[in-house]
Amino acid sequence: MGGAPLSTLTANPDFASADFLKSHIRQTLDFYFPRAIDREAGGFFNAYAVDGTIYDRHVRHIVGMTRFTYIASVGTALFDDPVLRGAVDHGLDFLETAQRDPVSRGYAWALRDRTVVDGSLKAYGHAFVLLAHSIAARLAGAKGARIADVADLIVDRFIEGPEQLALEAYDAGWTNPDTYRGQNANMHLCEAMIAAYEATGDKAYLDRAAHIARRIAIDFPADNGGFIHEHFTSDWKVDREAARRANDHTFRPEGFQPGHHAEWCKLLLTLYRLTGEEIYKTRSVEIFDLAVAPFWDEARGGGFYYTFDEALQPIDKDKHHWLVSEAFSAAFLLYKATGEARFLDWYNKIWTWTWAHMIDRERGGWYVRVDENNQRYPDDPKSPPYKTDYHAISNCYEVLRALGAAE
Secondary structure, three states, X not given: OOOOOHHXXXXXXXXXXXXXXXXXXXXXXXXXXXXXXXXXXOOEOOEEOOOOOEEEOOEEEHHHHHHHHHHXXXXXXXXXXXXXXXXXXXXXXXXXXXHEOOOOOOEOOEEEOXXXXXXXXXXXXXXXXXXXXXXXXXXXXXXXXXHHHHHHHHHHHOEEOOOOEXXXXXXXXXXXXXXXXXXXXXXXXXXXXXXXXXXXXXXXXXXXXXXXXXXXXXXXXXXXXXXXXXXXXXXXXXXXXXXXXXXXXXXEOOOEOHHHHHHHHHHHHHHHHHHOOHHHHHHHHHHHHHHOHHHEOHHHOOOEXXXXXXXXXXXXXXXXXXXXXXXXXXXXXHHHHHOOHHXXXXXXXXXXXXXXXOEOOOOOOEOOEEOOOOOEOOOOOOEOOOOOOHHHHHHHHHHHHHHOOOO
């Protein structure tokens, strides 16, 4: 595989350099490929220890499957690597032949090898299926991509009611719809619809992405101090008890998330690039200043706290991999959209901390998290089944796009 040896990289590279970003993507991909490709059961191995050892060879999570397909597509576009190009088709094939139920046409949440162990049908997972198909088509020229098929399924099964937003989940067979509503699934559906538009040119996908963004990131927050709430009732009222009821730190955390605010900055700026509508740029600046920058831990040298409460006090002080990548991407896109040097300063400050604390420069890949003192947890894996360093690679790629150096 290509890319300079990690040991040759300087301690403080030019983080806004296309050469650096491409090299970092290459080295991150090299942590996973080709070892990620399961030639026997199909799909990708999803679970990696810090040294790259596969600690569970059987788990197949829809988020991991789709994200591996995504990062292989990015690598194909940047490096024209035949291993990565083959991995794209390999991933799409597994999604359609193993992850997808031939009767319901929905995509199961989790498998062991090719056997379904959790057949629930989640909007979050289906959003990533649409994203994988769309990116595979646009960046890797995948002939097996089924963008319209997956998008039609999502609209038919998940989009509901006067709000025209996505409900959360069903049990297997499209039964027992969840009464919970969440911004996270809708945020990723917005991302996927943008990708579908960029792959096909069909404006219906862009219109749906814009509708989701306006409701979740602009309209609803106007009644809640500008902050983007995570959890809602079935009629889209803020549900402050949802996280405590679910006890799901990964997908239903308590409080607000700076990372999701940063992610919305990025998506709004993408919509600004595609539509030219000033409201997206204005709101993205507001979000960054309101709910991203204030939660930088200046006292301990940097990093963002994971969650905060309505009194703007930290709840979870761990610092997670995906949050900083979303934040540096948002900062750079803000710099390009506004010309304000402070956002370029933020970009470099976030990257400097990330380079020091979050990246394994010896073996490749990003660590999952550090604590409030920037110390890693010794028992953490490098990449649990849903991680795959999708956030790191996708956000480096977004900065490359902003630099005009992505393809």
